[in-house]
Amino acid sequence: MKFNLNKSIRLLAAAALILCSISLASAQKGTTFTRRVQFPRGRTTVVLKGKANWGASYVYRLRAEAGQTMLVHITGVPTFSIIAPRSRNFDALDGADNVQDWTGELPRTGDYQIVVGHANDNYTLAPYTLEVTIR
Numbered sequence: 069m070k071f072n073l074n075k076s077i078r079l080l081a082a083a084a085l086i087l088c089s090i091s092l093a094s095a096q097k098g099t100t101f102t103r104r105v106q107f108p109r110g111r112t113t114v115v116l117k118g119k120a121n122w123g124a125s126y127v128y129r130l131r132a133e134a135g136q137t138m139l140v141h142i143t144g145v146p147t148f149s150i151i152a153p154r155s156r157n158f159d160a161l162d163g164a165d166n167v168q169d170w171t172g173e174l175p176r177t178g179d180y181q182i183v184v185g186h187a188n189d190n191y192t193l194a195p196y197t198l199e200v201t202i203r
Contacts, residue, residue, distance in 0.1 A: 098123055105130040105182075105200065113201040118184070119193040120146040126184040128198065132174050137203045139171045140164075144196035146186040153178025 099121075105128045107114050120126060126146075132138060142148050150164035153176050164170040174180070186194055 145194035151181040
């Protein structure tokens with residue numbers, strides 16, 4: 069049997085790449101990424117794009133006032149939940165738990181958290197577009 073050094077190096081590199089990909093994907097499971105949302109000056113809507121890894125959470129924090137109306141829409145596989153400021157047990161707002169659309173009046177002033185994620189293991193990195201409007 070003839071030994072081919074170039075072929076062996078390519079196979080070894082491919083195996084290392086596969087192992088790195090697997091460990092990176094599993095390392096993010098259960099991980100939370102947090103980002104502060106700032107609305108563009110003079111605008112009431114912000115559009116955020118991302119890719120959700122299976123089992124990871126993406127938290128978008130934004131400040132809003134009691135009595136304002138928030139509209140949230142997400143496209144793609146992921147869903148979101150909205151957590152109000154000073155929420156006991158991090159309970160989602162009524163009707164805003166694992167949904168793709170939500171509109172409602174905000175009960176308190178403070179930092180709201182929009183938590184994006186998905187549990188469909190058929191999608192490692194599921195692209196999404198999150199649109200948030202506050203009036």
